[in-house]
Amino acid sequence: MLTLALAILGGCIGFLAQRSRMCFVAGFRDYFIVRDRELLSGIFSFIVTIWFLTSVLYSLNVIRSGIPQYGDAVIRRSVEYLRFSLSHVLRISNFLVGGQGEAAGLSSHFMNKFIYVTFAGGLLIGFVSTLAGGCVLRQHVLFAQGNMNAFYYIAGFYTAVVVYYVFLFKFFVKLY
Amino acid sequence: MRKRYLKPWLFGIIAGSMIVLFEALFNFYPPSAYSFCLTCHTRDLVNGTVNLIFRTNFQTALISHRAVEATSFFVILGAFIAARRYREYRLQKSTRPLLFFVAGFDVMILGIIIFGCPTRIAVRVGYGDLYGIIAFAGMVFGIWIGTVLLKRVSQKLT
Numbered sequence: 001m002l003t004l005a006l007a008i009l010g011g012c013i014g015f016l017a018q019r020s021r022m023c024f025v026a027g028f029r030d031y032f033i034v035r036d037r038e039l040l041s042g043i044f045s046f047i048v049t050i051w052f053l054t055s056v057l058y059s060l061n062v063i064r065s066g067i068p069q070y071g072d073a074v075i076r077r078s079v080e081y082l083r084f085s086l087s088h089v090l091r092i093s094n095f096l097v098g099g100q101g102e103a104a105g106l107s108s109h110f111m112n113k114f115i116y117v118t119f120a121g122g123l124l125i126g127f128v129s130t131l132a133g134g135c136v137l138r139q140h141v142l143f144a145q146g147n148m149n150a151f152y153y154i155a156g157f158y159t160a161v162v163v164y165y166v167f168l169f170k171f172f173v174k175l176y
Numbered sequence: 177m178r179k180r181y182l183k184p185w186l187f188g189i190i191a192g193s194m195i196v197l198f199e200a201l202f203n204f205y206p207p208s209a210y211s212f213c214l215t216c217h218t219r220d221l222v223n224g225t226v227n228l229i230f231r232t233n234f235q236t237a238l239i240s241h242r243a244v245e246a247t248s249f250f251v252i253l254g255a256f257i258a259a260r261r262y263r264e265y266r267l268q269k270s271t272r273p274l275l276f277f278v279a280g281f282d283v284m285i286l287g288i289i290i291f292g293c294p295t296r297i298a299v300r301v302g303y304g305d306l307y308g309i310i311a312f313a314g315m316v317f318g319i320w321i322g323t324v325l326l327k328r329v330s331q332k333l334t
Binding site: 002003005006007008009010011012013014015016017018019020021022024025027028029032033038039041042043044045046047048049050051053054055057062114115117118119120121122123124125126127128129130131132135136137139140141143144145146147148149150151152153154155156157158159160161162163164165168169172175 | 181189196200284299303312
């Protein structure tokens with residue numbers, strides 16, 4: 001049941017993405033090169049819609065605003081999570097006023113390695129996707145349109161999962 | 177036949193509301209903001225299959241015990257139906273297979289490390305996840321570096 005619903009969601013988004021030529025990398029790329037704002041408007045309407053709906057649903061208690069469990073238990077325990085909330089704002093103001101008890105927590109958050117890993121990973125994703133000419137969604141759509149470059153992209157995409165967990169996981173797990 | 181395209185801002189509104197309402201309606205919870213992600217769902221699909229066959233214990237999300245996440249296939253299927261329906265399907269030969277293979281490989285590994293493809297990074301920005309916002313800022317900066325490089329290369333060629 002859930003599998004079927006997920007399949008329908010994926011199919012609908014694939015259909016719409018093919019129709020609108022939507023890409024989360026090309027929006028910024030077109031803006032930086034030729035100042036074309038069309039795809040950028042797609043990205044921002046996407047974010048604003050999600051922001052609006054989630055804030056409505058959080059206030060109605062439909063979506064639980066708890067800790068998102070990233071991956072398995074080991075990583076879940078080690079990845080510290082922080083949501084922008086009233087308590088966070090209070091904690092920062094407490095820190096500025098001089099609350100000593102909260103200072104350790106905040107500085108440990110800024111010392112958290114995973115913030116820098118996230119920034120560097122995002123940077124490399126943006127760079128590699130620009131060279132490949134589209135984000136992951138766009139490559140799937142291009143493959144469906146018959147572009148064989150995107151076929152090799154997706155082949156690399158599936159190979160990487162196995163290679164990562166067989167060979168590279170031991171080294172990269174230190175990043176968390 | 178005149179081609180009619182969907183406006184991108186309309187795609188943003190429709191797809192964004194579908195993603196959020198899917199999580200709310202089907203209680204698709206344990207990692208939140210997880211209803212649409214190509215790298216994470218592909219990771220769960222491949223690792224789930226490998227775990228089933230070889231009895232290994234590779235990382236999967238908790239939701240993958242309740243659903244088979246074949247989003248990648250169905251995105252391709254939906255886009256294929258759209259391309260056939262509006263006659264945009266045409267076969268193009270591969271020009272640089274190795275470059276694209278390495279690009280897909282890199283994006284998958286980076287996506288596993290920071291938990292998200294570009295689409296899910298945008299979703300997490302909407303959810304108010306601090307790590308999502310940082311990853312989005314990094315992604316925009318990386319795209320800027322990539323465009324500078326592309327401009328340099330195109331200037332040298334001409």
